[in-house]
Amino acid sequence: MIEITNLSKVFTLHNQGSAVIPVMAGAALSVTPGECVGLTGRSGSGKSTLMRMIYGNYLAAGGSIRVGDLDVARAAPREIIRLRREVLGYVSQFLRVVPRVPTLDVVAEPLLQLGVPVDAARARAADLLARLNIAERLWGLSPTTFSGGEQQRVNIARGFAHPYPALLLDEPTASLDAANREVVLGLIEEAKARGAAIVGIFHDEAARDRVCDRLVDVTGFTPRLAA
């Protein structure tokens, strides 16, 4: 479902002496449907960079990133938009929403984008919010005023609203208490059971051991510093 070969990434900072910083080279990764692969490596080793490249958020310098049968590294913006809408979900660490939009609508939005009727989309959103223990009295409020843990759970509800065939999870259990962590791990296990291919970053080792079928250390993709 996700097939990465010989992927590289370079940042060129034009306004800082045109510094050229190679951050990734020769990255390879393969994730089959129903499989969850955990990315490991110390902070700054490129876990999030790799994830952002799969999502099309960072441009690749070379190599290919096949998700389904689209090569994200070469795809046109509108192909990536369609991929994100239908195939590839992403739960980032931060919630980014239009201010003043009610939480229920924030969670339902990915479904509305797909043309799901409003009632059905809101019902699905309500299910997820209830499951993630977001009090019903908060559903009509914008999540921008919520606590970090609440925002994280809203973000997760939004990311799981549509049954994406492929999912990227960046620290989905960070800043959650034990009960909510359990709910999120359950959602991940269900996604795997229905055949989703998942790439995740988990600093929570117990969570990682439970849902990941395999670990890939991205340190191996860090280019050697030129001597």
Added chain:
Amino acid sequence: MTGGQNSLKNFGAPAQGDRAMGAVDMDTCAKVKEDRPLLSVQGVMKLYGSRIGCTDVTFDLFPGEVLGIVGESGSGKSTLLGCLAGHLKPDAGRILYDGRDMGALGEPERRRLSRTEWAFVHQNARDGLRMGVSAGGNVGERLMAVGARNYAAIRDTATDWLGRVEIAADRIDDRPSAFSGGMQQRLQIARNLVTGPRLVFMDEPTGGLDVSVQARLLDLLRGLVRDLGLSVVIVTHDLAVVRLLADRLMVMKSGRVVEQGLTDQVLDDPQHGYTQLLVSSVLQV
């Protein structure tokens, strides 16, 4: 590209099926069936004497897509918007709307298009509204311009649209001069969208509004774009606005497009020095 579309849909159906999926697939088909650009811009240039307004601008806009154009003042973004909307005549290049060459189109036909299939939302609502006419009249007038004659039906449609842009029905007979800036802007949007355009040009639609009013307007615009399947070209200097509204982003400097791509990619991984400067200059709140 054409092959990718069907295969993507297959991936949309999970192995074990889901009650919601049937509906998703059908609507998805409807949404992606049009694979022809609504607006195709090819090498457009506009000169002011010997000075370049904009040059070498090329892009395609597809049905349902929102394209953001950013750049500092004087970068040529408003000139380009003027060319696209037919307010300015390009000195070189072609603009195809729905396959028709706009340069070859006669003035009456162009006017008909701008009344029926296009809309233009000005930064200053006063430029897009008739200030001496009631709110309902502002909306109804557009309907009459495309041939509506039944007074009751026009008033009903106007009331419905005022509701959609969150203007209370009891303000229908008030003049826009009695409205706040945010309300005027929402009225301008209702006036523009009532005739069911396919392509909407927006020039700094949230400029000059309070942040709280801006947020509400952004949410309204997103909902309308999604529900009506509008294609939009939005010019702004506000990167936060394009991040929330635009699918794709074009960055202009000195009349040229220096970078274009997926909005979040251009903002999070800018490739051109100017875009990097622009992104890194935004004050963090």
